[in-house]
Structure formats: structure tokens, C-alpha cells
Amino acid sequence: MPRPLKMTYGDQKPPYSYISLTAMAIIHSPQKLLPLSDIYRFIMEQFPYYQKNIQKWQNSLRHNLSFNDCFIKIPRNAKKGGKGSYWTLHPMAFNMFESGSLLRRRKRFQVKNLKKDMSNCNISVPRINEAGPYLDDKCLQIDFTEPYMHSHMKVADFLNYNISSPLHPLGVPKVPIRPKRAFTIENLISPDSTCTLRKNCVHIDYRENEYFNEPLNKTKLINPYFHSLNVLTAQCNFYMKTNLHNGQYGRISCYAQSHF
């Protein structure tokens, strides 16, 4: 994980909202999702102001996570244990701070009929050990087909599903790497100049590829592909009912944010 530079506000209160601070922490994390405790840690490390009155601001931050549609809760892997869930940004909220400003947003990010908790959503994944065939370096498609054709489970169960082999049958895929940039607010919230966001596609960012280069038995995660798929499926699942015209089932393309 890249080591961020210390912000320079000292004991002064930084001019960022709790939403901004939380989004910063999530965006900066390798997998774009963090447990609450890591969000706290990030903010305290970057902004010494928040090393005081911890109970107060952490309460406010939790309020913001619950209240704001831009934050989505993803269940933990139950086998690993631990309190709470992971939090991520809604895919469409990654650029909610327009024109480089992390201060007040022009408009609150809201989604109709938002499901914040993915645990009990149904998901259908065909041939799970072969799921996610990489069409090329940057595009991954997952079929969400009718349940009777394939295995059908809740997202929470899916996250606990034990896969013994990598999802990609041909080994490590070539993952596009984002050029290293300085850790500044502007860089955090600005999109890559070369990125293309395709309408109606779930946006997945593979810019951090350190896990992919580690041998499986050394990585902290059970299976890096699986872990990415966790995020992917949670986000896909979120989109299923809104973006697929036939309701619940269909195919979703997931594009990496990279050079097209």
C-alpha cells in the first residue's frame, strides 16, 4: 500500500467534511473498501486534529456512513471474523466531488431504492471456479443467470465460499497499472486522464495490483481474484435491478479504469 504523505494541517481542523475524509480513506485503500477501524486510523494518521475528541468525531463519522447513500456496506468474510462490515463508495460516487473540491458538494449523492446492506441479496454465479473470464486485459464479464441454471446464493454466503484455485484459469492476468502519482487531494479525486467510464457498466478499479504479483501462499488474502470479486459482485449486485432491463438477471461488463 502506498504510504501517503502527511497532510499539513497540524492541530488545525482540516477543511474537509466527514464524507470527504471517509471517501479519501476508501479511495486510498488498495481494494477501495475498508472496515470502520481502518477509516478511523487513516483519518487520525493523516490529520492529527482527529487524535483528540475521538468519541465525538467517530460518532459523527458513523452517522455519515449510515446516513449517506454514497457509502455502501459490504459484509465481512464470516470465517475471518471481526466486528462490523467493510465500507466502500458507491461506484457512481467516486467522482462526487467535482472540480477538485472536497468541501461542500453541490448536491447530496442519493440513489433511489438503495440497498446499503448486500448481505441478503441473491446472486447467481455460474461455474464459480471459472467465473470472470477476462475478455482482455481490462474487461471482465460475469454472468448473472437464472438461479436454476447455476449455483444460487446470498452475497453473504458467496463471500464465504471457499475457492481453491484462482478464478483466472490461465494464471495471473495482465492488470493495467495506474501510473504512480503523489498523494494529494487533487490526485485522489481526479480521474485518470485516459480513463473511460462506460455508461451502464460497473466501474471497477484495478489500479493497485500489488496482490496480483505476490505468490498466493504469501498474500494476506486467501485469493486475490476472489477478493476483487467480492467487491465486484457486491457492486454488480447493487446494479442488477436498476441497470438490467430484464430485472434480476443478465450479463454485466466490468471495465477497469485504464487506457482504452
Added chain:
DNA sequence: ATGTGTTTAAGTCAAG
């Protein structure tokens, strides 16, 4: 007991 998450409510502040 403690951490996490939800909800309500009242207040501050800035943009329009």
C-alpha cells in the same frame, strides 16, 4: 463491555 450501525433531532453554515 465495547465496537458498530441506525435513526432522530437540532443547530451551523454557505450557496443561490
Added chain:
DNA sequence: CTTGACTTAAACACAT
């Protein structure tokens, strides 16, 4: 001035 984004506080439920 009004509206809405945001902060702060607090009560409560639930999980570990």
C-alpha cells in the same frame, strides 16, 4: 431569506 449540505449530540439495537 430560504434551502439544503453538513455537524453535533444522543438514544438505541445489535454483534463480538
